[in-house]
Amino acid sequence: MLSNSQLNQSESDQKYEFSYQLTEAQIAQYHRDGFLIVPGFFQSAETEVLHRSLITHVDEYAPLEIQTFDRTGQSYSILYWAELGDSLLGVFPRIARIVDGAEALLGEACYHWHSKICRKLPNSGQVEWHQDYGSWYYNHCLSPQLITCAIAIEPCSLENGCLQMLKGSHVLGRMEVIEMGNTVGTDPQRVQKAMETMEIVNCDMEPGDAVFFHSNVLHGSPPNRSDRSRTMIFCGYNAVLNEPFIREGQEHHCYRPLHKLPDSVIMKGAYGAALENKAEVYKPRPEIDKPYMNIHPFPEK
Numbered sequence: 001m002l003s004n005s006q007l008n009q010s011e012s013d014q015k016y017e018f019s020y021q022l023t024e025a026q027i028a029q030y031h032r033d034g035f036l037i038v039p040g041f042f043q044s045a046e047t048e049v050l051h052r053s054l055i056t057h058v059d060e061y062a063p064l065e066i067q068t069f070d071r072t073g074q075s076y077s078i079l080y081w082a083e084l085g086d087s088l089l090g091v092f093p094r095i096a097r098i099v100d101g102a103e104a105l106l107g108e109a110c111y112h113w114h115s116k117i118c119r120k121l122p123n124s125g126q127v128e129w130h131q132d133y134g135s136w137y138y139n140h141c142l143s144p145q146l147i148t149c150a151i152a153i154e155p156c157s158l159e160n161g162c163l164q165m166l167k168g169s170h171v172l173g174r175m176e177v178i179e180m181g182n183t184v185g186t187d188p189q190r191v192q193k194a195m196e197t198m199e200i201v202n203c204d205m206e207p208g209d210a211v212f213f214h215s216n217v218l219h220g221s222p223p224n225r226s227d228r229s230r231t232m233i234f235c236g237y238n239a240v241l242n243e244p245f246i247r248e249g250q251e252h253h254c255y256r257p258l259h260k261l262p263d264s265v266i267m268k269g270a271y272g273a274a275l276e277n278k279a280e281v282y283k284p285r286p287e288i289d290k291p292y293m294n295i296h297p298f299p300e301k
């Protein structure tokens with residue numbers, strides 16, 4: 001465990017302190033559009049720590065990922081975790097600037113829902129258009145008071161399958177999900193109708209850039225048609241008052257106190273072994289998490 005002295009803000013933290021507080025204008029933009037891009041939310045040196053760790057430990061990390069197949073049979077990889085220990089993966093979702101941003105946008109206190117790393121290898125599949133609450137509804141959250149902060153670990157462009165947001169679509173409310181590939185997406189007829197009047201925004205991002213998005217905003221990403229991988233970390237939060245009203249099967253999503261860490265934690269190296277994540281990683285179980293993610297058994301890698 002980290003010691004209190006590591007957790008406490010100290011004078012040496014000062015040099016890593018920037019103003020990460022979201023402005024009133026940014027908060028208003030989030031409520032209008034359903035998402036908010038924050039360029040340079042992290043320094044590239046910070047995301048590079050994560051990037052290097054994933055490359056160095058790929059042999060431990062890759063078998064813990066699940067493979068998701070899109071409608072065309074192409075796949076991409078996701079690693080999930082819900083518990084937050086002191087490894088790099090456990091520390092990242094506790095960083096103050098992310099948690100404070102999530103709370104400012106939600107307008108209330110939150111706890112960690114789950115996080116994931118989505119890797120789209122060269123020439124890999126698309127993420128179908130969906131709303132996160134389309135699935136999280138089935139995890140027994142009464143309201144869509146959930147938010148995600150996605151941070152680019154590698155450059156993300158249309159060519160390598162960047163995130164795309166349908167601006168303003170969070171106001172449409174939760175839409176039905178249907179089976180696509182071995183996962184689910186929002187009913188394409190509804191997505192197409194929404195696209196007649198709403199703008200698709202490509203989240204062209206450099207490492208360290210972040211996008212906060214509402215759990216009802218329609219989003220997805222096109223296939224990676226390039227020879228460059230596209231890796232992002234997604235940190236998800238739920239309002240404390242919105243924890244699953246049926247706990248059974250959702251124990252990993254129930255409220256746990258969220259111990260925030262100083263913004264300097266990555267640059268100070270105040271985390272445990274880079275990927276002590278075997279204890280933290282959660283593999284969704286098709287019979288319990290349906291239709292939350294993969295609805296067919298996961299092919300073993």
Ligand SMILES: O=C(O)CCC(=O)C(=O)O
Nearest residue numbers: 118127162163219220221
């Ligand atoms: O990695 C992506 O492009 C999007 C991932 C996503 O939205 C999800 O897994 O819910």
